[in-house]
Amino acid sequence: MNELLLEKLHTHFGHASFRPGQEEVIRRVMDGRNVLAILATGGGKSVTYQLPALLLPGITVVVSPLISLMLDQVQQLRTRRKIPATYLNSAQDYTESRDVLRELSSGAYKLLYVSPEKLQQPYVQSVLKRVGVSLVAIDEAHCISQWGHDFRTDYLRLPDAIRQIGSPPVLAVTATATSEVRSEIGQLLHILPEDMIVQALNRTNISLDLIAVTDEGERREQVLRMIDELQGPGIVYCSTRNAVEVLVASYQLEGTKRVHGYHGGMESMERMLIQSQFIADELDVIVATNAFGMGIDKPNIRYVIHYQVPSSLEAYAQEIGRVGRDGQPGYAVLFHVEDDWHIHQHMVEKEYPTQMQVMQFYHWFHSHSGQPRTSEVWAALEMTEEMVQLLTFYAEQTGLTAEVAATGEAERDHVLRIWQETEKRKRLKKQKLFEMLSYVEGTEGCLRKKLNHYFGEEQAEFSLYCCSHCGLDRKAFQGKISTVDRKKLENSWDLRQALEILLPKK
Template sequence: MRADSIEHLRRFFGYDAFRGVQSSVVDRVLAGQRTLAVMPTGAGKSLTYQLPSVMLDGTCIVVSPLIALMHDQLRAAEAVGIRAATLTSVDDNRAETIERFRAGALDLLYIAPERASGEGFRNLLTQAPLSLFAIDEAHCVSEWGHDFRPDYRLLRPLLDRFPEVPRLALTATADAHTRADILEQLGIPEDGLIVAGFDRPNIRYHIAPRENTTRQIIDVVAENPGPGIVYAQTRKGVEQLAEKLAAETGRPVLPYHAGLDPEVRRRNQARFVASEDMVVVATVAFGMGIDKPDVRFVAHAGLPKSIEAYYQETGRAGRDGDPSVAHLFWGADDFARARQRIGEVEPARQPGERARLTALGALVETAGCRRRILLKHFGEDAPETCGNCDNCLNPPAAIDASVTAQKFLSAVFRTGMLYGVGYIEGILTGVSSERSLMNGHEKLSVFGIVDGDEVAMLKPVSRALLLRDALRTNEHGGLEFGPEARPILKGEAKLELVLPPKRERRRRGAKGSVPNPVGNPLFEALRAKRREIAQETGLPPYVIFHDSVLRDMAMVRPASLAALGQLSGVGARKLDAYGQDFLDVIRQF
């Protein structure tokens, strides 16, 4: 490691040491090498190009997929004293930015892949020295990735035009196949791959079947103060859930989806980024452009597209390292719809999509450690238990429900594979109706063969059969056999059922949900000062200082600027800009 790396790290970012693989990545960049760094969200990916940008001659070109993300990163870079700019379609200072670039007055220039791949931009880059190409969200370059962006495939000619400029690709979510594709597409050698661990130990994973989704998510919001993201699967679902959460929780709640007016979307996103307690209900389009480290919870009101998508979406929680939670509520109909979508894609992609869905099924159905399944999916060894997921904290019971499954499948078969779950349950439990009488189904051997405690197993059994593709729903909502039905029906395959323990509701802000010393007068006064500065400067509160820095201030109570400057996360620029304001608050206590 170059000796001046730590000096610059302290001066700009206020840290005395690198985290994880940051130092290895920075060393390669400073040595002029090409690198792909796979680092989990919250591991400090942006630092690995921001720090070299102030240590090397020339401008670092950062290719980033979303304008909102660029503007968030721009604010954060400028706050620590890095000379940065964006060159996007919504910027009205493009001419000024180009002049700053030509004059060598920029450390960082953020650009979208659509502009970066154009001939005009390539010509512009010949007019000033370049220090580095940084390709953020690099999984977008791969057709195997879950967020493929065709414009990322056009970056190679730009990079190859400047072969002497080091290139750094960054992503949080890439399995082995996707990593190999990124290396090839961006011209990075195999020995340039650095993979950090995928584990996010501060995130607690909870996964449960949907029962009353709105009530389940209201409970999550009530238990978790601080900013949160709730993902719904449709625009209508977003609107309805946002309205109900706002009415039931008393928290500020805003919707976000592509159907909203662009100005409303921009305003809602800006309000969320600046907030310390807002909940945004959104489609999955929201979040990739959010560089907000203090999100305390993420909740899914339905199944994500893949484990990669789930990992990335839940990874938007707790990027500051503080405890956070991720809740997923799923239904068997999610899997039925997903299988339908797979049938509509081109045949060559179907095996991969089916494998992704099977992996998701294993994650939601397991009685074991959730984190272990996540980490193994990314090729990482993991202990049997993590101590911070629902199954590890409160182990569920697993029972053999094969006999009940056989009864259910028999009833589906004997009624002609025409009816939905509710009707089949009625036949099995002997509920007489006009329809069952008219159809003659009350004379079937399966009528009324389920009673007692077994009745409660029918809904989870039907859900498990749909999840495993033993049952499918047709276009009229009727159940029919899937390819996994016959092995279960013939006793060649078992159906194990996971029975989650009854979940106790906790009151809002229950002890242990957030590590902040809420109620500590000094800490609250420091947060109030941060809010005041944020409003004056137009910056989100977390850009001023993270909660962890305010906690340190409240605990250490530095009495001078020099002492304040020794706290982790207090760089020279922030010390000069805000130090005296926070010292004045501390002196009052």
């Protein structure tokens, strides 16, 4: 088996050996076990289900949260890996979906990427059960946990969908998960503790920097200068679409690098084009919201700048993990001002309904019993689609159905229980924001240790520099040292040697 796995790894993925954790995960998958794999960003999570898909008898279903991500991965599998793959998502019309399902039945594919909401459709489930699913891989599996930073209601319905297609083995993969999240994933997907493969979060080649600024003007000035000075491809993360657009426009007035913005408000084709250009080194820097980066296969990203503070340490760890996947030195810098907290607090308040909105939602159930949920209705209730999905999910959890609502039975109790559940989610989001605040505003202690400790790790090894609290010289990332010295730094795992190279001799 070992020789066969290595042969397939080399033939389809171009690697002579497995990365840490990959082989251990794959062997368990091939044995038909349910597995949770927590591999650091850039740790090769996709190989752990793409390679078994070649050897297992039926098809492998991959649940993916983003349409753009599944399109990109299917294209790569077809063109670069020569692996037959296709996708099924809510953006396809009836004819497209029917054609994909017909081709699946004929045995044309080994991998099917599917959105979580599509997998809940009874017809899709019946076709997959008939075809035969050998493995269900759940990408970004932390989304299934209500303790996670990116909980999605469609993910929590996956266990039932998996039962409907015949209960095949499950592989859940993610880059970040606290102990609470790991425990909940294990309970929901029936994964034993001994089948949880957890690799170290710590990325030794990434230096962590933290910069406090007094106001927005100072921050913008410093970040624009950094974009010019830092070497190699980079990503700048902003919390809002407006911040992305302003920063890009400001840089393009006088900057010399190829910089473009990216956020969820853009057309999907434009986003795909920008992503492709960045991967192909046709763009130097992407300024983006957190909509960018998931599934990006670009090993030579040299830095990530956080223009504003992320909403959680999980999000921060995932985003800086996109740096230096080639093992060469990378740099992650986080800017912060007091206003960042107000932005996130405002966003959290908008994300969750008031008690009055829950009441309106209940009355909508009462007056629209049995009718389809249209976007016009949600607009009338002045709620986002995500908010309505959350309310619908918790309505189901508390036993509220359209039939129950129509009777007006126990209205107050149902409204209160639904609202309490959404308030619990809001408090969790605020708790994660507080943990991020504690990380940023703490003036003492190693940043690397604090970040890793949050995820239950004690590792703190580093190659070039650790962090700005332990000592860091930004010249190493700004091209202000000679090529010879840079090569020494890249090959050096000794901080003292690095300091001798960088600091002037007395």
